[in-house]
Amino acid sequence: MTSDTLELQDIDKRRQADQAYDAIETLIATLQLRPGAPVVESELIARIGLGRTPTREALMRLVANGLIAQLPRRGLLVSDILIAEHLDLLEARRVLERLIACCSARRATPAQRSALMACALQMAGAAERQDLETYMRVDQVLDRVNHAASRNRFAVAAVLPMIIQCRRFWFAYRHHGDVAEGARCHQRLAEAIAGGDGEAAARASDALIDHLRVFAQQVIE
Structure with missing residues (x-):
């Protein structure tokens, strides 16, 4: 496999992660995922039609950006509107x-x-x-x-x-x-x-x- 092929694959992975991020952000911003609602990875994957890896990367970014809260023993929840x-x-x-x-x-x-x-x-x-x-x-x-x-x-x-x-x-x-x-x-x-x-x-x-x-x-x- 050439370096060009590997680079194209990396770009495609980033593109899918961005698509997953945008899709989940839209669900949260438009209150289709309401504040306090649990975030279930398998349900999101089915809902946005993208794979586990880009979905997980998107969720990590959303946690970092404060739209999703990661709580001990409770998992991921949509954060409240403050x-x-x-x-x-x-x-x-x-x-x-x-x-x-x-x-x-x-x-x-x-x-x-x-x-x-x-x-x-x-x-x-x-x-x-x-x-x-x-x-x-x-x-x-x-x-x-x-x-x-x-x-x-x-x-x-x-x-x-x-x-x-x-x-x-x-x-x-x-x-x-x-x-x-x-x-x-x-x-x-x-x-x-x-x-x-x-x-x-x-x-x-x-x-x-x-x-x-x-x-x-x-x-x-």
């Missing part, structure tokens, strides 16, 4: 998102700038139709493009657990939210990054977090 800590989470996320946006404005490739704009337009269309499933899916894609464009893996690794928690919080309490305004915030962010304007990207990132903070305060109050 409403009281959510505003603190958003303030920490604000700093990282601003950094990522500025990096992306400087470093994004032309293809990534186009992809961000395409995602923003799709989110606007989904918001207009009140298609929350598509809105969330495209939001996830926009985040991935933004993170790749930033080329700052340390900031991305730090912010990812926060984004996942925010996504689940939003879905759980979405009846309080203004999806159209959320789409507009994402569009302004995409436009600033696509235009290579770091200062505008930082302002747009802060505006998005401000929007999420208002939403969270409405839930808490």
